[in-house]
Amino acid sequence: MRKITLDLKQFALPAPRVGSIETHSGYGPIPTSGQEVHVTIQRQRVRENPGYTPEKKLVHSFEAGPYEFVVSGRADGFVEATGLIEEIKSAFDIDELRAKLEREPNHPYVWQLRTYGYIHFLQTGQFPTLKLHLVSLRNFKSHDLNIELDLDGYEAWLKIRLEELVEETKEKEKLFKKRQKAGEEMTFPFASPRKGQRELVDTISENLQSENPLLVQAPTGLGKTIGVLYPSLKEALPRGQRVVYVTPKNSQHQVAEEAVERLQEQGCKIRSLTITAKSKMCLKAEPLCNPQYCEFAKDYYKKVAEHDLVNKLSRLRSLDSEKLKKMGEEYQVCPFELSVEAIERADVVIGDYNYVFAPRSLIGRLAEPLLEQKEKANLVIDEAHNLPSRAQDYFSPSISTQQLALLEKDFSRLPPTFYMQAQALCQRARRLISSYGKDGVSKKVNIDLDPFLELEQDVREMTTSYLESETEILSQDPILRMMNMWSEFVASLTLSGEEFFQTYQRSTFTEMLKITCCDASEHLSLAYKEFKNVVAFSATLKPFTYYQELMGFPTESTKQVEFSSPFEKENRKLLIIPQISTKFSDRHASSGKIAETIQRITALKKGNYIALFPSFEFMRMVESKLSLPDFQILVQEREMKQKQTQEYLDELKSGQKPTLLLGVQGGVFSEGVDFPGDMLIGAFVIGPALPNFDFEREQIRSYYELRYGKEHAFNYAYVYPAMAKAIQSAGRVIRSETDRGVIVMLDSRFLQTSYYETMPEGWFTQSPQELVSRQILNDIKEFWETPV
Numbered sequence: 001m002r003k004i005t006l007d008l009k010q011f012a013l014p015a016p017r018v019g020s021i022e023t024h025s026g027y028g029p030i031p032t033s034g035q036e037v038h039v040t041i042q043r044q045r046v047r048e049n050p051g052y053t054p055e056k057k058l059v060h061s062f063e064a065g066p067y068e069f070v071v072s073g074r075a076d077g078f079v080e081a082t083g084l085i086e087e088i089k090s091a092f093d094i095d096e097l098r099a100k101l102e103r104e105p106n107h108p109y110v111w112q113l114r115t116y117g118y119i120h121f122l123q124t125g126q127f128p129t130l131k132l133h134l135v136s137l138r139n140f141k142s143h144d145l146n147i148e149l150d151l152d153g154y155e156a157w158l159k160i161r162l163e164e165l166v167e168e169t170k171e172k173e174k175l176f177k178k179r180q181k182a183g184e185e186m187t188f189p190f191a192s193p194r195k196g197q198r199e200l201v202d203t204i205s206e207n208l209q210s211e212n213p214l215l216v217q218a219p220t221g222l223g224k225t226i227g228v229l230y231p232s233l234k235e236a237l238p239r240g241q242r243v244v245y246v247t248p249k250n251s252q253h254q255v256a257e258e259a260v261e262r263l264q265e266q267g268c269k270i271r272s273l274t275i276t277a278k279s280k281m282c283l284k285a286e287p288l289c290n291p292q293y294c295e296f297a298k299d300y301y302k303k304v305a306e307h308d309l310v311n312k313l314s315r316l317r318s319l320d321s322e323k324l325k326k327m328g329e330e331y332q333v334c335p336f337e338l339s340v341e342a343i344e345r346a347d348v349v350i351g352d353y354n355y356v357f358a359p360r361s362l363i364g365r366l367a368e369p370l371l372e373q374k375e376k377a378n379l380v381i382d383e384a385h386n387l388p389s390r391a392q393d394y395f396s397p398s399i400s401t402q403q404l405a406l407l408e409k410d411f412s413r414l415p416p417t418f419y420m421q422a423q424a425l426c427q428r429a430r431r432l433i434s435s436y437g438k439d440g441v442s443k444k445v446n447i448d449l450d451p452f453l454e455l456e457q458d459v460r461e462m463t464t465s466y467l468e469s470e471t472e473i474l475s476q477d478p479i480l481r482m483m484n485m486w487s488e489f490v491a492s493l494t495l496s497g498e499e500f501f502q503t504y505q506r507s508t509f510t511e512m513l514k515i516t517c518c519d520a521s522e523h524l525s526l527a528y529k530e531f532k533n534v535v536a537f538s539a540t541l542k543p544f545t546y547y548q549e550l551m552g553f554p555t556e557s558t559k560q561v562e563f564s565s566p567f568e569k570e571n572r573k574l575l576i577i578p579q580i581s582t583k584f585s586d587r588h589a590s591s592g593k594i595a596e597t598i599q600r601i602t603a604l605k606k607g608n609y610i611a612l613f614p615s616f617e618f619m620r621m622v623e624s625k626l627s628l629p630d631f632q633i634l635v636q637e638r639e640m641k642q643k644q645t646q647e648y649l650d651e652l653k654s655g656q657k658p659t660l661l662l663g664v665q666g667g668v669f670s671e672g673v674d675f676p677g678d679m680l681i682g683a684f685v686i687g688p689a690l691p692n693f694d695f696e697r698e699q700i701r702s703y704y705e706l707r708y709g710k711e712h713a714f715n716y717a718y719v720y721p722a723m724a725k726a727i728q729s730a731g732r733v734i735r736s737e738t739d740r741g742v743i744v745m746l747d748s749r750f751l752q753t754s755y756y757e758t759m760p761e762g763w764f765t766q767s768p769q770e771l772v773s774r775q776i777l778n779d780i781k782e783f784w785e786t787p788v
């Protein structure tokens with residue numbers, strides 16, 4: 001008889017499923033926000049009653065079919081003398097939770113408590129007293145609900161639930177065997193790997209056996225994606241596990257999807273799932289998971305079970321947003337939640353960083369083992385140089401008077417009653433923010449949580465009334481935006497540690513309160529523990545020490561490896577022009593020289609070029625001085641829709657007219673975009689895009705001084721983040737073996753040690769001075785005239 005171990009919370013679910021997607025559904029991961037409240041109550045109980053045992057472990061085996069299901073869990077509280085079993089459930093609104101539990105005896109929380117009681121009864125013969133203790137996270141208000149254990153009713157449920165588990169386990173065993181077979185049969189999809197690609201595959205394969213984290217710097221054109229994904233799958237599938245592949249942007253999913261398709265074309269029977277942002281998948285005007293508002297949230301769990309949608313999903317070879325939306329419309333279920341249901345059946349899950357690393361991530365579902373508890377998935381992190389800053393942003397929310405002003409403009413769309421309420425709450429929020437800046441200067445502050453919680457409660461009550469009214473919810477609804485914005489900020493006010501600080505910041509246009517996370521490495525390291533192997537790769541991961549520390553990889557066990565470009569150096573002309581300064585104080589004086597440099601170099605060979613700047617303001621300054629009558633000039637905008645971005649790329653691809661594309665480093669055209677062949681023959685990297693020297697950034701530098709040493713602080717806060725953008729920008733030109741192009745980097749700082757130590761292997765032999773030319777135009781002209 002095969003033994004299957006289950007957590008009690010996985011086991012104790014309604015059978016068959018019922019329920020809607022909503023705050024108190026009882027499904028999904030356990031909220032972490034109430035853990036401290038649980039501990040506080042348990043300590044209080046022990047003081048009041050020495051016979052009270054917190055975290056009482058209860059285990060029991062249920063036999064069904066060929067399986068023995070070992071169900072275990074920890075009851076929050078247990079009193080042996082009276083047979084009392086207590087479960088503590090916390091929520092911001094316990095009145096709402098209480099009402100839900102009173103009208104829904106089939107709720108998962110109720111089945112969890114009944115199961116603890118049933119196991120206790122089987123093991124002792126003592127009939128238990130069951131109590132749900134509900135407590136408010138806001139004001140510690142509490143309420144007790146007594147739950148009855150009806151043995152006949154429980155055993156009727158148990159029979160159905162065990163039948164479900166038998167079928168679910170059989171499906172999992174089939175999937176396990178399919179994965180093992182796919183892993184054994186999988187072959188590399190290219191008969192002749194690119195130069196360096198085979199070494200990349202072998203390096204990763206070897207390192208996966210050691211189970212140590214791996215940082216890989218590999219240039220564009222090496223075939224990194226398939227070179228990393230293939231060995232990661234080859235190691236995970238025989239263990240019955242999956243690979244989770246994360247990128248910094250949704251737009252970069254396509255490269256991973258194409259790599260999976262290549263493996264599938266080779267006959268590898270693997271299933272892929274791409275998780276897209278909820279806001280982009282939502283079938284309503286607003287992504288509001290409320291069954292009163294959304295028919296796709298209403299009775300979601302019931303509809304998924306009735307229509308056997310999880311098994312229907314598993315029959316598709318690949319799942320993306322369009323397929324999930326189509327199924328969502330057909331069965332009236334939420335497509336995003338459907339994508340979460342599909343995780344278990346997918347062999348490769350592709351998604352954004354936030355699904356693994358953000359405070360409200362899907363990591364529990366992504367890392368959940370299929371059958372064997374000891375086995376874990378593999379994690380692949382693409383464009384990993386983005387992870388430190390992206391992770392810091394997840395824990396750095398802000399609230400400003402400017403945001404509130406934008407909301408107030410949209411309040412005019414509301415009915416009069418809600419307009420007045422929303423306006424009054426907005427004014428309270430403004431006063432609350434301004435109260436920290438009475439002296440009018442930016443500074444560190446300690447934000448008092450209580451008034452923010454009180455205001456959030458009032459915003460929440462208004463939102464509830466708003467949703468219960470007949471008002472139509474429109475796209476970008478201002479009340480829902482206010483609720484989300486304020487709740488996110490308030491939830492983050494509890495973040496603590498030396499890596500966090502709170503500031504009041506004032507400028508000409510706004511006042512702002514912000515929580516800043518200087519270093520998310522500890523949060524990242526916790527996420528890695530959910531995976532067996534972690535491979536992080538990018539074209540820009542130097543210096544390795546910087547990325548290793550800020551990405552939270554262990555110092556002793558992490559392996560670092562760098563690969564050189566597989567392309568001939570003769571196909572690339574790389575130059576540094578140190579005579580032009582792009583420092584902030586020099587930009588007005590330098591803008592004309594930069595425009596002239598671009599004009600003279602592009603005149604040597606007509607084609608498509610890109611110039612990438614540290615800021616939009618600097619870009620516009622240079623644009624105003626350009627005279628290129630034979631070129632069309634395309635200019636990146638601050639907020640570009642995907643459609644317009646694609647139109648620019650199509651224009652470059654058409655090659656109808658020589659084109660200069662002006663953009664910013666770190667923007668949509670400087671990373672994660674391919675410009676193969678003649679789509680781009682030259683790039684101008686206009687200086688390193690150092691972050692602004694402002695109050696907040698200087699506080700971050702002070703933190704780095706304390707944590708990593710004074711000698712590293714400036715580089716960590718300013719230089720290395722800037723150079724990652726510069727090198728990514730330079731990498732847009734040479735994308736294949738046949739590409740030829742010119743890369744011109746303008747600024748003397750590129751010759752300084754802390755800047756050039758980040759540059760990839762192969763850019764120069766001994767010193768970056770090799771890239772400085774005394775005859776720039778002649779050298780470039782000679783490069784273009786040299787036959788291939």
